[in-house]
Amino acid sequence: MSSVKLFSTLGSPAVRGTLLTIRALGLKDKIKIIPINLVNGDHLQPEFIEKNPLHTVPVLEDGKFILWDSHAINAYVCDKYAPNTSLYPKDLQKRALVDSMNQFDNGYLFAKWAHYIQSVIFQRETVEMGNIQDQIFETLDFLELILQKRKFVAGENVTIADFSIVANITTMEIFYPIPEDRYPRISEWLMQMKKLPYYDINQKGVDVFSKMFKPLLSLKSKM
């Protein structure tokens, strides 16, 4: 698998979901990381758009095969390089729950706030922070209910859906710390996730994101 590459930037929550997957599977030294600088517009260069017309990271290149969307990448990497892993179970129903939580991550968690964050970062627009907080908390209310029934987001074990969701939530936490009294189960789950031996890669990315964008966001929200 010497020709497997991941085009990525550590600040991106989507990328961090994939990096957690790669670390958990012990593939760290087998996948070459190709840095993409979103602030400088590396992702808008024709050679990157040729790989991913959506110009998003992460992108996986496995020989001639190219795949974008972190959730699809995480599932692919598990199936191809660690087919017996419980991170993406083979059992039809267990796997379906993981798929459903990946959709929750993409369609709710990421969608609710990425739109605002990206408009500030890339289009330099003003955003109304109070408005975002209501939407984020509404989505966290859903997750709290889900976690009242399960130890991890898709069942009793850690899966790739936990990685994607923890990467997003810990990035949101930079701006909106999770109130423990309103979200006891999310707080407990976050604590478990942060204890995982490979968790530090997510924290590194959260720190990078925070350093780069927190000043920009608070500044813009005052405009």
Ligand SMILES: N[C@@H](CCC(=O)N[C@@H](CS)C(=O)NCC(=O)O)C(=O)O
């Ligand atoms: N659903 C996608 C989202 C990817 C995404 O939006 N990535 C952001 C960084 S977190 C990006 O590359 N944005 C650049 C752009 O949209 O041009 C995934 O999970 O990979």
